[in-house]
Amino acid sequence: MEMNKEIVKDTSTKLFAYLLVIMLTMVLGVWVALFWLSLRSTTILYQFIVFSSMILLLGVGVAIGITIFAVMLLWYNKKVPSIIKNIMMIFIDASHPFIMVLGKALKYDKDTIRRGYTSLNNQLVLSNKYHLKGEEILILTPHCIQKSFCPHKITNDTNNCKRCGLCNVDQLLEFREQYGVEFRIVTGGTLARKLIMDLKPKAVIAIACERDLLSGLMDVKTIPLLAIVNKRPEGPCVNTEVDLLEVEKAIIHFIEE
Structure with missing residues (x-):
């Protein structure tokens, strides 16, 4: 492992x-x-x-x-x-x-x-084993993963992304297509909690800063949640990035037979 x-x-x-x-x-x-x-x-x-x-x-x-x-x-x-x-x-x-x-x-x-x-x-x-379907897994990421200069609004609909590859959204959408997972971009913890209540996933992969991840862990106790700390090369809450290999490993862990 x-x-x-x-x-x-x-x-x-x-x-x-x-x-x-x-x-x-x-x-x-x-x-x-x-x-x-x-x-x-x-x-x-x-x-x-x-x-x-x-x-x-x-x-x-x-x-x-x-x-x-x-x-x-x-x-x-x-x-x-x-x-x-x-x-x-x-x-x-x-x-x-x-x-x-x-x-x-x-x-x-x-x-x-x-x-x-x-x-x-x-x-x-x-340390636990899971055998979930892709659609039972929800990937959540904050809106700051999108480049600040991008004119396309994707917080309500990720399909509005033009897949230019300048941010990690393109690759996360590829994971959605490859593994069938749910992928949503949220503007804050309140919306994230609402999505979890509405979609009722069996596992969550959350991408955020340490503060938001810890807050999410305190709120979500009944669902297995893998927390991935984002990268902030330009400071907090702007043009953030994520280790895509870590995200894919998390997906595979939940769906691995």
Whole structure:
């Protein structure tokens, strides 16, 4: 699984694991402090509050430990048991705000942390097997993939593209013709969510920036979604590009017999 290794073994995943270790250390430190306070408690109410907090922190610590273990399994391309995978996904969803705050406090780039989330999500999706038809797969990309100077409006109808080849839309339309997938260009997250609700795909390949991809992952939890970070040679939201080989590999993974 060459694609698995490319996605998971990057600096964003290392950073994500590093932040998890820091979080676990902090939780253990607070737990030890509470344990020390419990020895000095004098009232039943005080003891109840301290012990309740200790039990809660113990649960959080176990969840972090399981998530770190799952990340290690994914790093070495090992199969993650279903129960561990479920705990990991629940914890990642719940801990997202705290990890972002911790990363900001440590002066780490937010997009790198977000990329860590998308990389782990992709590895989990790639660890499963799918046998879907092309029409059951939806490719979503933002409108900034179209060249800003292009006069042809394609957000409502991709068939308006003149296939000049100056942007990646031409090749994505070729993928639609070759594999029979749905391909739509959207102007924002609201339209993307509406399309998913209307079309009801069984898998989604989303192309966007780290922020939008993470937002999409938080919104779409019941459908397998492969998140592909776009390239921004001219800055955000203008004349963006995508690794077409990565898109094709994602399509093949979902339809592979």
